[in-house]
Amino acid sequence: MSLIDFQHVHKNYPLGKTIVxxxxxxxxxxxxxxxxxxxxxxxxxxxTILNMVGCIDTPSAGEVIIQDTHTSTLSDRQITELRHRTLGFIFQNFNLIPVLSVYENIEFPLLLGDSRNDPFKQWPEQEKCDWINYLIAQVGLEDYAQRRPAELSGGQRQxxxxxxxxxxxxxxxxxxxPTANLDSVTGDQIIQxxxxMNQTLxxxxxxxxxxxxxxxxxxxxIKIRDGMIEDNYRLSERI
Amino acid sequence: MTWFKLAFRNVFRQKKRSFLLASAIAFGMLSITLLNALTGAMATAVKTNFSTAIGGHVYITGEVISPRGYSTSLIDQTATLDQVIRSLPVPIMQVKPRSNAQVQLVNGSAVTRTRVSGIKLENEPTSFTKLRVMQGDMRALQQPGNIAIPLNRAKDLNVRLGDKVLVKGATNTGQQNLLEWTIVALFADQSSFGRSNSYASIVTVNNLLNIPADQYQQVNLVLQDLNHMATATAELNLALTREASIKPQDDDGLVGPMRRMMGSNRTLVENPWQGTQFEVTNLDDVTENVMAIVRGLDWVAKLIFVIMLVITLVGISNSYRMVLLERVAEIGNMRAMGAQANNVFRLFIYEAVILGMIGIALGLILALAGVATIESLNFADSRGPARMFTVAGHLPLMISMGSVLVSSALIMVMAMLAAYFPARGAARLDPAEALRSAT
Structure with missing residues (x-):
């Protein structure tokens, strides 16, 4: 059973009088x-593919299935809840909230969503705090927890x-x-x-x-060119 | 970390812009609070000054018919009136029977006109507590034939304490009368109109008016609570209609005490009546015209406030549209992370509420400082009708908690309304579009 299933997905954008x-x-x-x-x-x-997987954009045709859920059947509210519980996002521009500290930026997603049926609101405060500190330690920013994004380098922000x-x-x-706005050394560190995280968690x-x-x-x-898959393989299969 | 805390930090993100917006709100709050305090002070001063000048809050006057068929100012059913006053359901602090006369004081070739209020000193022991007696003793008025006059009148007449003056006036039925009275007290003219009454005992004035010593022209009631004025007036009208008779409404536009001040106290009667015909009026009736001007000013102030509110609303709304453009990527990011549209909407509304609260607090502090400054100004030396709006030389400014609450609520609603459409726009942003615009 696949975690993400992309089925014959098309996406067309209007650009002036033409369709892309x-x-x-x-x-x-x-x-x-x-x-x-x-x-x-x-x-x-x-x-565009990442936006479809992230449920922040919808396909013009085809089906995107996340954890057996057909995203085209969901309302805006349900899609937002799906994003909140199932997906995490990293952007090339970092998109951190400038008025929040490192700790608060990491805590921020836990505040989102509806209070009535939001699982993160049920977390005991100490458990939440320990989890955030664990993540800060994992990304090596223990000494920067109270700093604001403007006080960090590009690599630290990512x-x-x-x-x-x-x-x-x-x-x-x-x-x-995620490495587009970073130098090659820092970019390699981020990928690493x-x-x-992929292996640990x-x-x-x-x-x-x-x-x-x-x-x-x-x-x-997955290699893509001109909106079509050029190559799609698992490394273990090639070896 | 809460949404409110995030909103609070967002407000201080662009300090200069937030300061300017808060200043605009503060200016609105300052203006309306000061204008409310000012119109409130004017109303208080007018009522206080008229109440002091006339000597009470509710006025009962009476008219009887003279043998020649003229109405004259007199209450001869004093026992009936006493009983009606005693049975009133509102607390009364003082009952002041009074007779008044317009007279000329003459000393040699010097002449001055004054209105002499004949009072029962034993009934109104506190009436002269606020009067600045410069020479003599007001208690000496209890002796018949004595008079207390303002110091400026004494200077006009070139008389001193203990001197005698000729008093030329008319009796209640219109005959000329000439008496000699002794000046027993001189006091500073503190009236807002610059024309304080002179005072004598009611027996002295009645003697001039040629009416019995135990009768009088009017009774002024000093109430414990001004809010009881309308009730007291209505109850008196009812009781006096039952026990005696009440003067029918006429169209001369003058209420009882004012008519007597204007000297129109004798008219030929076409339909005579028996006994005393009473008329009950109160401070509101007397001050009606001036209060209409004050109310007009109050409406103008409110109109200015509403115009300022609308201008501020447009300013805040435009600022929030700019904020929305600046934060498109951030909003897209929040929505991508799982923020519901109403979370984003609330964030903007919270920011407007915080801005409104800061503006209101700032405006209120400035208004308190403004009120303290204006209150410290002394207008005692100024002349003219403007003095009517001061009490003892000062504007009696007072910030009403009720009007502050109403203004604050209005400003808060306005701030939220200003942020409403930008907030709705932010909440409706398509996350994909928002994130695309950021890259």
């Missing part, structure tokens, strides 16, 4: 615990973003070109950190990149 075919019948499956990379040149449709994405213990973490990571060198660390590689 961003995805043209893309199908693939992702297994639980995989470290998946979606690679391809700029404009190939990587971010570490905070990784910890934040894991705060709700999601099944899937999506990272849209995500891999460690068992969380499925799906990230996009146009850096061919990153492909070596992935379990599963």
């Amino acid at each position: 075919h961003a995805l043209q019948g893309v199908s693939f499956q992702v297994q639980e615990g995989d470290f998946v990379t979606i690679s391809g040149p700029s404009g190939s449709g990587k971010s 570490r905070v973003a990784i910890a934040r994405a894991l705060a709700t213990k999601p099944s899937i973490v999506l990272a849209d070109e 950190l995500m891999r460690e 068992g969380t499925t990571f799906v990230f996009s990149t146009h850096d061919p060198q990153v492909l070596d660390v992935a379990d599963h590689v």
Whole structure:
């Protein structure tokens, strides 16, 4: 049974008077615990696929199934709840909240959602605190917990973003070109950190990149070009 | 960490912008609080000054018909009136029987006009406590033939304490009368109109008016609570209609005490009546015209406040539209992480509430400082009708808790309304679009 099932997904955008075919019948499956990379040149449709998996965009045709849930059948409220409980996000611009400290940024996803049926609101305060401190330690920012994003380097900010994405213990973490705004050394460290989290916590990571060198660390590689899958393989199968 | 705390930090994200918005709200709060305090002070001063000038809150006057068929100002059914007053259901502090006369005081070739209030000193022991007696003793008025006059009148007449003056006036039936009275006290003219009454005992004035010593022209009631004024007036009207007779409404526009001040106290009667015909009026009737002006000013103040509110509302709304544009990526990020649309909506509304609270607090502090400054100004030396709005030279400003609460609630609603549409726009942002716009 697949964690993510993409079935003949199309996505068309209107651009002025023309229609851009961003995805043209893309199908693939992702297994639980995989470290998946979606690679391809700029404009190939990587971010569109991640947006579909992240349920922040809807397909023009086809079906996106997350944990056996057909996302096209869900209301906006249910989709938001699905995102909250099942998915974590890492962006190339980090997108941290500037007025919150490192600790508070990581805690922030736990505050979201409805109070009535929100599992994170039921967490005992001490357990929540221990979990956030554990994540801070895992990304190596123990000494920066009370700092604000403006006081951190790009690499440190992306570490905070990784910890934040894991705060709700999601099944899937999506990272849209997480190393694009970092130098190569820091970028490698971030990929390494995500891999460690994937192995330590068992969380499925799906990230996009146009850096061919990153492909070596992935379990599963999906290559995309002009909105279509060019190659789709598990590294173990190639070896 | 709560949404309110996040909103609080967001307010201080752009300190200058938030300061300007809070200042606009504070200015609105300051203006309306000061204007309310000012119109309230004017109303209080007008009522206090009229109450002091006339000597009470509820006024009962009476008219009887003279042998020649003219109505004259007199209450001869004093026993009936005493009984009616005693049975009133509201607490009364003082009952002041009075007779008044417009007279000329003459000393050699010097002449001055004054209104002499004839009072029963034993009935109103506190009436002169606020009077600044410069020379003599007001208690000497208990002796017949004595008078207390304002110091400026004494200067006009070139008389001193203990001097005698000729008093020229008319009796209650219109005959000329000339008496000699002794000046036993001189006091500072503190009236807002610059024309304080002179005082004598009721027996002295009755002697001039040629009416019996135990009768009088009017009774002023000082109530314990001004809110009982309407009840007392209505009850008196009812009781006097039952026990005696009440003067029918006429259309001269003057209420009892004012008519007598204007000197129109004798008219030929076409339909005569028996005994005393009573008329009951109160402070509200006397001050009606001035209070209409004060109320008009109050409405103008409220209109200015509403216009300012609308301008501020537009300003805040535009600022929040800018905030929304600045935070598109952040909102998209929050929505992607699982924030429901109502979370985002509430965040913006909370920010407006915090901004409103800061503005209101700032405005209130400035208003308190403004009130303290204005209260410290002394207008005692100023002349003219503006003095009517001061009490003992000061504007009696008071910030009413009720009006502060209403203004604060209005401002808060306005701030939330200003943020409502930008907040709704933020809540409706498509996360994919928002995140795309950020990259």
